Amino acid sequence: MLIILASIVLFHITSAILLFIATIRNVWWVWEDYTLDLWYHCNSTGCYDIPNSATSDAAYLQTVQATMILATILCCVGFFVFILQLFRLKQGERFVFTAIIQLLSAFCVMTGASIYTAEHLSFKEKNFKNGDYGYSFVVAWVAFPMTLLSGLMYLVLRKRK
Numbered sequence: 001m002l003i004i005l006a007s008i009v010l011f012h013i014t015s016a017i018l019l020f021i022a023t024i025r026n027v028w029w030v031w032e033d034y035t036l037d038l039w040y041h042c043n044s045t046g047c048y049d050i051p052n053s054a055t056s057d058a059a060y061l062q063t064v065q066a067t068m069i070l071a072t073i074l075c076c077v078g079f080f081v082f083i084l085q086l087f088r089l090k091q092g093e094r095f096v097f098t099a100i101i102q103l104l105s106a107f108c109v110m111t112g113a114s115i116y117t118a119e120h121l122s123f124k125e126k127n128f129k130n131g132d133y134g135y136s137f138v139v140a141w142v143a144f145p146m147t148l149l150s151g152l153m154y155l156v157l158r159k160r161k
Contacts, residue, residue: 008153012079012102015146019072019109022140029120031131038065038116060119067112068140074105075147082154095154102151109144113137 026037026047033044038061040047053061078101085095116137121129 004157008150008157009079009082011146011153012075012082012150015102015105015143015150016072016075016079018139018143018146019068019075019105022109022136022143023068023072025136025139027134027136028116028140029131029137030134034131035134036131037134037136038068058122060115060122064112064116067108067115071105071108071112071143071147074101074108078102078105078151078154092158095157099151099154102147102154106144106147106151109140109147113140113144116140 023038026040026042027035028038029036035042036050039050039053041050042048050058050061052058078098081101082095082098085098089095
């Protein structure tokens, strides 16, 4: 039981770390020596705000920002709820509340990454259109199945002695 519990905790922490990396790092899109993330575009001289990112024309970018932040927060809250439930649940009960929080986190990651996939060319300057997806984008997609599996594991898990 202790090995299963430790592996689930490790899986959850790994999911949270991946979400932090995907949300914070500025490598969602790469072109030559330029990188682009959810907030800035960077080159060799520095990082600058994405033009028109605060307007209604970039509502999808703001949606991606919000869903990725929400996914990260939900994943962290889910971990603390799991720790609380670990000590408060009666024997034989399931970690349903933790599972719901993790599944919501997975839904937010999926939503944010899907919107970025569909709309990534809409808010970029002309010279960014020839680039490729960066590792932060890939990490976001890797974080999705990990948070989904974590939520499903919590749904199946029962508290034992």
